[in-house]
Amino acid sequence: MSRPATLGELRTSGWVSRPVKDELREHAIEALANGTPLVDGVLGYEDTVIPQLANAVLAGHDVIFLGERGQAKTRTIRSLVNLLDEWMPIVAGSEINDDPYHPSSAHARHLIADRGDETPIEWVHRSKRYGEKLATPDTSIADLIGEVDPIKVAEGRYLSDELTLHYGMVPRTNRGIFAINELPDLAERIQVGLLNVLEERDVQIRGYKIQLPIDIVLFASANPEDYTNRGRIITPLKDRFGAQIRTHYPLETSIEMAIVAQEARPMTATGVNVVVPDFMRELVSEISQQARRSPHVNQRSGVSARMSITNYETLVANATRRALIAGETDVAPRISDLDAIISSTAGKVEIETVEDGREEYVLDRIIKTAILEVFRARVKPEHLGAVVAGFEGGYMVHTGEDIPTKEYLESLETLAIGPILSDLGVGEHTAAVASAVEFVLEGMHLTKRLNKDEVRGRATYRGRG
Numbered sequence: 392m393s394r395p396a397t398l399g400e401l402r403t404s405g406w407v408s409r410p411v412k413d414e415l416r417e418h419a420i421e422a423l424a425n426g427t428p429l430v431d432g433v434l435g436y437e438d439t440v441i442p443q444l445a446n447a448v449l450a451g452h453d454v455i456f457l458g459e460r461g462q463a464k465t466r467t468i469r470s471l472v473n474l475l476d477e478w479m480p481i482v483a484g485s486e487i488n489d490d491p492y493h494p495s496s497a498h499a500r501h502l503i504a505d506r507g508d509e510t511p512i513e514w515v516h517r518s519k520r521y522g523e524k525l526a527t528p529d530t531s532i533a534d535l536i537g538e539v540d541p542i543k544v545a546e547g548r549y550l551s552d553e554l555t556l557h558y559g560m561v562p563r564t565n566r567g568i569f570a571i572n573e574l575p576d577l578a579e580r581i582q583v584g585l586l587n588v589l590e591e592r593d594v595q596i597r598g599y600k601i602q603l604p605i606d607i608v609l610f611a612s613a614n615p616e617d618y619t620n621r622g623r624i625i626t627p628l629k630d631r632f633g634a635q636i637r638t639h640y641p642l643e644t645s646i647e648m649a650i651v652a653q654e655a656r657p658m659t660a661t662g663v664n665v666v667v668p669d670f671m672r673e674l675v676s677e678i679s680q681q682a683r684r685s686p687h688v689n690q691r692s693g694v695s696a697r698m699s700i701t702n703y704e705t706l707v708a709n710a711t712r713r714a715l716i717a718g719e720t721d722v723a724p725r726i727s728d729l730d731a732i733i734s735s736t737a738g739k740v741e742i743e744t745v746e747d748g749r750e751e752y753v754l755d756r757i758i759k760t761a762i763l764e765v766f767r768a769r770v771k772p773e774h775l776g777a778v779v780a781g782f783e784g785g786y787m788v789h790t791g792e793d794i795p796t797k798e799y800l801e802s803l804e805t806l807a808i809g810p811i812l813s814d815l816g817v818g819e820h821t822a823a824v825a826s827a828v829e830f831v832l833e834g835m836h837l838t839k840r841l842n843k844d845e846v847r848g849r850a851t852y853r854g855r856g
Contacts, residue, residue, distance in 0.1 A: 399508030452633025461695020520567030647676035766834030777807035782854035791849035799825035
């Protein structure tokens with residue numbers, strides 16, 4: 392559909408100018424009334440963060456999100472762009488998205504005064520109405536608000552001419568959404584420069600006698616004040632945010648599993664078909680849940696959902712590598728593959744210890760506790776008696792990366808493990824069955840039903856007699 396190309400055509404079309412907060416509010420009301428999500432791609436906040444965010448949008452508030460790393464603060468903010476009109480008219484050539492009915496910049500005012508209803512109009516997509524700045528100690532007022540452009544001065548304009556200004560990121564996001572990530576990292580003297588933006592809704596540049604009206608919604612993110620030592624949010628600035636919303640990590644393992652399924656990158660073109668049983672997916676998520684409960688992990692630093700995602704990807708990668716070496720075309724991650732996730736876990740948790748070697752011990756305990764939790768939740772105790780009886784007769788099973796799938800299948804002929812496979816829902820896929828065998832054996836060892844001997848990446852499970 393063609394859109395008006397001049398100011399006169401825009402007036403004739405009946406287009407109505409409204410503040411960006413009203414724009415967000417109207418689309419939020421429509422989304423809430425229709426039962427559609429207010430934000431996309433963010434899981435686990437439906438009953439906690441999203442209602443608070445909806446209230447803030449309806450109230451027309453600027454918002455600061457407080458939360459540890461990896462809690463989807465930035466993704467939540469970026470998703471709000473979908474609550475803007477798909478297309479917005481601006482005065483052609485405007486650097487700050489001038490409203491054709493209420494121009495702010497000298498360029499737009501002069502153009503409308505000169506051309507009147509023939510003033511050309513351009514249309515900006517909502518994806519271009521979002522600005523974002525990662526706060527760093529070297530961020531300047533010029534970056535955010537603006538500065539004199541020496542090139543424009545060299546072209547012959549006077550310093551007093553407003554057209555010599557180079558607008559910063561905030562004015563360039565006029566009539567849109569602007570986000571500042573890690574706000575406490577912004578120097579306090581720079582934070583002062585945002586006070587007018589949040590209250591008076593204008594910016595002042597250098598010594599110019601102008602107050603440039605700015606129409607934006609400001610969002611910010613920060614780590615909780617009791618965690619970050621890099622800086623603080625000055626009190627007058629914090630007071631100007633209408634809402635402060637606390638984010639959190641996934642509260643349930645099932646939500647963490649859904650996040651992993653959504654975010655993990657698939658591995659393609661390997662020539663190996665990787666099947667990940669549900670109990671292994673749950674185990675990856677449960678490891679993160681256990682890390683967040685561990686007294687040995689610095690909880691102020693946090694354990695982000697990124698750990699679950701990278702652990703899942705590493706588990707799949709290790710299983711793929713194992714299959715390529717063994718010449719197998721079908722594979723499933725096993726308990727013996729969990730050694731590989733130490734590399735993707737260690738950098739994402741801060742262990743509360745200074746003892747050498749303690750970190751690996753803590754991670755090992757977290758993994759074993761997670762295995763135990765998933766095993767108890769998924770395997771019925773009454774199905775374990777026959778398996779224990781088989782081991783008491785002197786039977787042993789060897790596991791490890793170098794053990795092919797067929798050897799695990801041979802153990803099924805001796806062990807009465809069929810009912811347990813039904814508990815785990817692995818079906819008849821041979822690689823998944825092999826994964827289930829390792830999982831059951833490790834679970835029985837952790838519940839003190841079997842003994843286990845480990846030597847150089849291989850394990851032997853035997854009866855306790």
